[in-house]
Amino acid sequence: MHIVVCLKQVPDSAQIRVHPVTNTIMRQGVPTIINPYDLFALEEAMRLRDLIGGEVTVLTMGPPMAEDSLRKALTFGADRAVLLTDRFFAGSDTLATSFALASALTKIGQEFGVPSIVFTGKQTIDGDTAQVGPGIAKRLGLNQLTYVARIVELDRDANKIIVERRAEGGVQVLETRLPVLITMLEGVNEIRRGSLESAYRAASAKIVTWNAAAAGITDLTKCGLKGSPTIVKKVFAPTPRAEKAHQVPTDGLAPEALADAVIAEIFSRQPSVESDLVRFSAGQ
Amino acid sequence: MTDAPKAAPATNSRAGTKKELSEHFKTYKHVWVFIECEYGVIHPVSLELLGEARKLADKRGVSLAGVILGSDANLIAAAATVCFEHGADLVYTVTDPTLAHYRNEAFTKGMTDVVNTYKPEILLLGATTLGRDLAGSVATTLLTGLTADSTALAIDDEGSLAATRPTFGGSLLCTIMTLNYRPQMATVRPRVFGMPPREPGRRGEIIAHPLNLAEDDIVTKVLQFVADRDSNQSQLAYADIVVAGGLGLRSAENFELVKALASVLGAEYGGSRPLVQKGWITADRQIGQTGKTIRPKLYIAAGISGAIQHRVGVEGADTIVAINTDPNAQIFEFAHLGIVADAIKLLPALTEAFRKRLSVNRLAS
Ligand SMILES: Cc1cc2nc3c(=O)[nH]c(=O)nc-3n(C[C@H](O)[C@H](O)[C@H](O)COP(=O)(O)OP(=O)(O)OC[C@H]3O[C@@H](n4cnc5c(N)ncnc54)[C@H](O)[C@@H]3O)c2cc1C
Numbered sequence: 001m002h003i004v005v006c007l008k009q010v011p012d013s014a015q016i017r018v019h020p021v022t023n024t025i026m027r028q029g030v031p032t033i034i035n036p037y038d039l040f041a042l043e044e045a046m047r048l049r050d051l052i053g054g055e056v057t058v059l060t061m062g063p064p065m066a067e068d069s070l071r072k073a074l075t076f077g078a079d080r081a082v083l084l085t086d087r088f089f090a091g092s093d094t095l096a097t098s099f100a101l102a103s104a105l106t107k108i109g110q111e112f113g114v115p116s117i118v119f120t121g122k123q124t125i126d127g128d129t130a131q132v133g134p135g136i137a138k139r140l141g142l143n144q145l146t147y148v149a150r151i152v153e154l155d156r157d158a159n160k161i162i163v164e165r166r167a168e169g170g171v172q173v174l175e176t177r178l179p180v181l182i183t184m185l186e187g188v189n190e191i192r193r194g195s196l197e198s199a200y201r202a203a204s205a206k207i208v209t210w211n212a213a214a215a216g217i218t219d220l221t222k223c224g225l226k227g228s229p230t231i232v233k234k235v236f237a238p239t240p241r242a243e244k245a246h247q248v249p250t251d252g253l254a255p256e257a258l259a260d261a262v263i264a265e266i267f268s269r270q271p272s273v274e275s276d277l278v279r280f281s282a283g284q
Numbered sequence: 285m286t287d288a289p290k291a292a293p294a295t296n297s298r299a300g301t302k303k304e305l306s307e308h309f310k311t312y313k314h315v316w317v318f319i320e321c322e323y324g325v326i327h328p329v330s331l332e333l334l335g336e337a338r339k340l341a342d343k344r345g346v347s348l349a350g351v352i353l354g355s356d357a358n359l360i361a362a363a364a365t366v367c368f369e370h371g372a373d374l375v376y377t378v379t380d381p382t383l384a385h386y387r388n389e390a391f392t393k394g395m396t397d398v399v400n401t402y403k404p405e406i407l408l409l410g411a412t413t414l415g416r417d418l419a420g421s422v423a424t425t426l427l428t429g430l431t432a433d434s435t436a437l438a439i440d441d442e443g444s445l446a447a448t449r450p451t452f453g454g455s456l457l458c459t460i461m462t463l464n465y466r467p468q469m470a471t472v473r474p475r476v477f478g479m480p481p482r483e484p485g486r487r488g489e490i491i492a493h494p495l496n497l498a499e500d501d502i503v504t505k506v507l508q509f510v511a512d513r514d515s516n517q518s519q520l521a522y523a524d525i526v527v528a529g530g531l532g533l534r535s536a537e538n539f540e541l542v543k544a545l546a547s548v549l550g551a552e553y554g555g556s557r558p559l560v561q562k563g564w565i566t567a568d569r570q571i572g573q574t575g576k577t578i579r580p581k582l583y584i585a586a587g588i589s590g591a592i593q594h595r596v597g598v599e600g601a602d603t604i605v606a607i608n609t610d611p612n613a614q615i616f617e618f619a620h621l622g623i624v625a626d627a628i629k630l631l632p633a634l635t636e637a638f639r640k641r642l643s644v645n646r647l648a649s
């Protein structure tokens with residue numbers, strides 16, 4: 001079975017800073033990582049492959065340096081990596097991104113076998129939209145399973161898959177037909193360390209690299225800024241709040257006395273909390 | 285690939301500078317909110333959105349409509365009434381047996397059909413698992429722009445929707461617009477906006493629309509639904525009081541102090557992201573950008589530094605109380621009450637003091 005995992009290289013946003021004067025993002029020297037959510041998808045894909053055989057291809061769209069993330073995925077144990085890179089993709093929003101990735105997935109199908117499952121992460125930590133997965137599914141006409149917590153059953157003869165999906169207020173058990181697009185929930189597995197063998201293989205592996213034309217994209221108006229109906233009007237740092245916390249004086253107070261002082265402050269600021277609490281404790 | 289018909293965008297300019305809306309899109313009018321209504325219960329985020337959308341509609345001088353998809357005509361009628369009382373002028377309904385449970389195929393078809401028929405200029409959905417699942421499919425089918433997880437909505441001088449959202453993990457905010465396509469779509473997380481007041485007796489018009497989809501045409505089947513009601517899933521997003529801990533508590537054992545205080549207060553407990561990574565709390569109790577947004581009356585944060593990703597999830601709280609040993613901790617920048625103290629000592633004292641006060645009150649009442 002052929003499985004493709006879409007993963008994105010993202011800046012380690014814990015280290016993103018905004019220039020205090022120019023208000024621009026300072027990316028220099030910010031390390032990049034594989035979007036953490038995508039690792040759950042990758043591990044799930046490799047787990048399925050190990051169970052029933054087949055291949056896992058990882059796919060990313062990004063600048064040439066996104067190759068690092070693909071190589072990393074190969075060290076974890078992916079079988080093949082495809083990098084989709086072209087300046088025409090710059091400035092893509094979710095609609096344009098899903099167009100480019102869907103085109104590459106079609107091409108991957110022609111070259112390496114049609115995937116039965118396409119995985120994405122739940123969301124990215126930079127774009128953070130959770131919309132690219134559903135976008136790809138719609139464009140390729142794949143059955144869409146989002147927020148999947150567990151793959152319960154995969155019946156290749158019947159072309160059938162059963163999953164548990166995290167829904168609002170509960171868990172849905174869904175059955176559908178392959179091929180599917182699955183967006184994987186976080187925290188459902190742990191990425192393996194990867195064997196020494198895959199590390200060696202990854203170091204010298206050839207990354208399949210396609211530009212728009214090579215990926216079979218002829219309509220460039222659907223790519224990048226041109227293909228993006230949304231535009232970013234402005235980017236800015238959150239305004240600091242004018243007033244800082246009122247500090248409850250602590251000097252030399254024992255915890256008990258301090259606790260009383262804190263409670264008095266809370267109740268004087270929020271009298272309704274006190275009445276709510278009284279009602280709550282009376283009801284106990 | 286689904287290439288729904290749409291007007292060709294102006295070709296000689298970049299998306300960022302295109303301004304003119306094509307004639308075809310100028311007929312798109314009114315503000316819509318998708319009403320998430322599963323098993324007869326309206327998700328509160330839908331009503332919160334009606335409140336905010338009312339302001340957008342008034343600013344545009346257009347009507348506000350809700351869209352309800354479901355299988356039970358009585359429940360839908362009741363939900364429509366609730367929508368009117370929360371500000372909707374109109375409610376579009378799609379009633380069909382295939383809509384009994386949420387399924388992407390059926391809901392995407394229902395939603396896109398209604399949009400293509402009645403043409404709204406703005407379409408808002410809650411950024412719930414359902415709303416995000418649906419929004420991506422609908423936007424891609426309609427080939428229009430979608431701003432996910434917005435935290436502020438406004439109408440700009442030219443009458444377009446300006447949706448602001450955090451980006452780069454909350455370190456920055458950006459304002460996003462869809463100038464040349466309609467509808468302008470956005471999702472908003474629960475609790476970002478407050479609940480609008482209910483106006484009992486307020487009425488509106490119901491417009492029913494057919495689905496035209498047979499069960500046999502839908503590939504995906506719901507085998508089972510296991511409600512969280514019976515499990516110990518957290519109700520963080522809607523709690524009036526939340527007590528949370530961070531790495532400053534230093535161990536899972538010390539985190540019990542947070543739970544103890546929460547239990548005396550009848551509160552929900554939660555924590556910062558590192559605690560999920562360490563396994564002290566489950567992922568559904570993470571508060572912040574990549575966890576839950578909360579909007580309690582009282583939020584007590586113990587041993588949390590107040591990183592931006594945490595801050596964006598708690599800023600809507602009425603009163604934020606921060607306990608931190610570091611007088612320069614970032615959390616004091618946005619907390620209302622600050623206590624420079626060791627949380628491991630103060631938490632048990634607070635628990636005890638609250639317990640005493642409340643039992644005294646109980647005797648008195
Ligand atoms: C993409 C991305 C998304 C993220 N999403 C989230 C999110 O949703 N939610 C979230 O919370 N974080 C999130 N983070 C992580 C965030 O950046 C911070 O790393 C995290 O919030 C810090 O957790 P903390 O405050 O518990 O720990 P620390 O930053 O280590 O702070 C511990 C604090 O405890 C104080 N302290 C130490 N001892 C004591 C004591 N005895 N008593 C009282 N105080 C004490 C210290 O002074 C310090 O301020 C995200 C990060 C990224 C990159």
Ligand SMILES: Nc1ncnc2c1ncn2[C@@H]1O[C@H](COP(=O)(O)O)[C@@H](O)[C@H]1O
Nearest residue numbers: 006061120121123124127129130131132
């Ligand atoms: N540029 C990209 N290349 C490959 N996969 C991507 C890209 N952008 C998004 N994805 C996938 O889509 C998922 C959702 O992304 P997002 O909509 O940005 O939150 C991610 O977890 C990835 O699996």
